[in-house]
Amino acid sequence: MPKPNISGLVISVALGVIVAVGLYQAQLRGLIPSKPSLSTTLPGQETRTIVQEENAVISVVEKTSSSVVAIGVSRRVVNSTIGTGFVVSDQGIIITNKHVVSEPGGRYTVVTRDNQKYEVRKIYRDPILDLAIIQVDASGLKSLELGDSSKLKVGQTVVAIGNALGRFTNTVTTGVVSGLGRRVVAGDPFGGSLESLDNLIQTDAAINPGNSGGPLLNSGGQVIGVNVATTDQAQNISFAIPINSVKSIVDEFVTKGTVSRPFLGVRYRFISRDVAILNEVPQGVFIQEVVVGGPAQKAGVEAGDIITKINGEVVDNENKIAETIQKSSIGQRLELDIWRDGKELKATAILEDLPSE
Numbered sequence: 001m002p003k004p005n006i007s008g009l010v011i012s013v014a015l016g017v018i019v020a021v022g023l024y025q026a027q028l029r030g031l032i033p034s035k036p037s038l039s040t041t042l043p044g045q046e047t048r049t050i051v052q053e054e055n056a057v058i059s060v061v062e063k064t065s066s067s068v069v070a071i072g073v074s075r076r077v078v079n080s081t082i083g084t085g086f087v088v089s090d091q092g093i094i095i096t097n098k099h100v101v102s103e104p105g106g107r108y109t110v111v112t113r114d115n116q117k118y119e120v121r122k123i124y125r126d127p128i129l130d131l132a133i134i135q136v137d138a139s140g141l142k143s144l145e146l147g148d149s150s151k152l153k154v155g156q157t158v159v160a161i162g163n164a165l166g167r168f169t170n171t172v173t174t175g176v177v178s179g180l181g182r183r184v185v186a187g188d189p190f191g192g193s194l195e196s197l198d199n200l201i202q203t204d205a206a207i208n209p210g211n212s213g214g215p216l217l218n219s220g221g222q223v224i225g226v227n228v229a230t231t232d233q234a235q236n237i238s239f240a241i242p243i244n245s246v247k248s249i250v251d252e253f254v255t256k257g258t259v260s261r262p263f264l265g266v267r268y269r270f271i272s273r274d275v276a277i278l279n280e281v282p283q284g285v286f287i288q289e290v291v292v293g294g295p296a297q298k299a300g301v302e303a304g305d306i307i308t309k310i311n312g313e314v315v316d317n318e319n320k321i322a323e324t325i326q327k328s329s330i331g332q333r334l335e336l337d338i339w340r341d342g343k344e345l346k347a348t349a350i351l352e353d354l355p356s357e
Contacts, residue, residue: 094110
C-alpha cells in the first residue's frame, strides 16, 4: 500500500476546520438556516383549515335557517316582502324591527322557509328600541337559542341571515364584529323613517334592505343581535341591536302577552365636561323636550333644564339616565338634581308605564 502523505492530510484537516468555523459563524449571523428549512404548512393543512371554517358557517345555517322567516305586508291586492324575522318561542312569537311593521293598519303576514304562510294576529312595537314582537297562530315552529351579547369580542365571526332586498330569501352573509357600543341615526328605504339608536353592534356582514329584523348569529348558532340598519355613505358597515337588550322584553311578552317599560318622558342631549366648561354650565343632560302629561312634566321638569344627578349619582355619560330608568320599575321614584338658569333645584319623578306604539 502506498505510504500516506502526511502534508496532504494536515492540509485537508486544516481546510475542514476552516470550513466548519465559517459555517458556524454564518449560522450565528443568520446568513444560513441552522436547520433545513421546512414549510410551516404541511400538505393539505391549509385546505383542512378552510374546510373547517366553511363547515362552521354551513353548520350555523343548517341549524338556524328554518327559524328565519320573511315578513310581508298586504297593499291592496299585492303582498310584498318588506323584512325578516326569527322565531324565539314555539308559541309563534317572532322578533323583527319596529320599522318593518310600522305601517298603520297594515295587514302583515309571515312566510316560513317551507312556504307556510301565517297572518300576524298581535304586534308589540317597542317605543325605545327599533324592535317589534309579532305573534302568529302556528305550531311546530323552531325557536332560536339566544346568546350573550355581553361576551362579544371585536373580530369574532358572525353570520347574518335575511331576505335581501325583499326578494332573495334566506340570504346568508358572513363577517366579523367590527365594533361595539356604536350610536347611529338609522333608517330603512322600505320604512322611510329615521331613528337614533344606541349601543349597537357594528359588523361588516352585508345587511341590505329586507334583511332588517333578521338574526345576527355567532359561530355556535346563537342569536347575538337583531340586524337593524346599514349606511348609505359607506360599504361593509352594518349594525345590530345586542340580544341582551331584547331578552327581558321577549321573556315578558312570552309570559304575559304584553310588555311594560318604565317611562320618564324626556328627550335630551348629553353635555360633556368640555362642552359644559365652554358654555359655563354644569355637566349633565340638557332637556330638549318634555312629554306633555308625562312623569317628568308632572315633577316640574322643563325644556332647557340640565339634570346633573339622578338618585344622587352624577350624570357623567349619555347612557346614565336611560340605564337608571331601565333598571327601575313602574311606580318607582327618581330623585333629580336640576340646574335651571343658574339655580339648583330638586324634583321627584314617579315612573309610569310606557305605552307601546
